[in-house]
Amino acid sequence: MNKEGYEILKAKFIKLFANVPFPLREEIIAVVDNQPFSWTAAYGEIKQDTDKSQIILTHLKQIGLL
Incomplete structure (x- = not known):
């Protein structure tokens, strides 16, 4: 993965994480x-x-979360 691709996925993850309810944040995702x-x-x-x-x-x- 190149630097630009990494930064795009990182930004998507941070945005998604902000919308994950607190109780679900302890669920295993990887x-x-x-x-x-x-x-x-x-x-x-x-x-x-x-x-x-x-x-x-x-x-x-790969699993479609990002």
């Missing part, structure tokens, strides 16, 4: 290297631009 990520954990990874954030965003795009 698994990376056998580690589950909730909406909240994924948000933290994506805001910090970690290596796993690209994998999470790609997964969410």
Whole structure:
């Protein structure tokens, strides 16, 4: 994924995250290297631009959330 594509998916995720009800934010939305990520954990990874954030965003795009 190139930098521009990453930034577009990141912006879409942040916009989507803002509309996720608080009780649902602890639901698991992705698994990376056998580690589950909730909406909240994924948000933290994506805001910090970690290596796993690209994998999470790609997964969410593949399943149609982004």
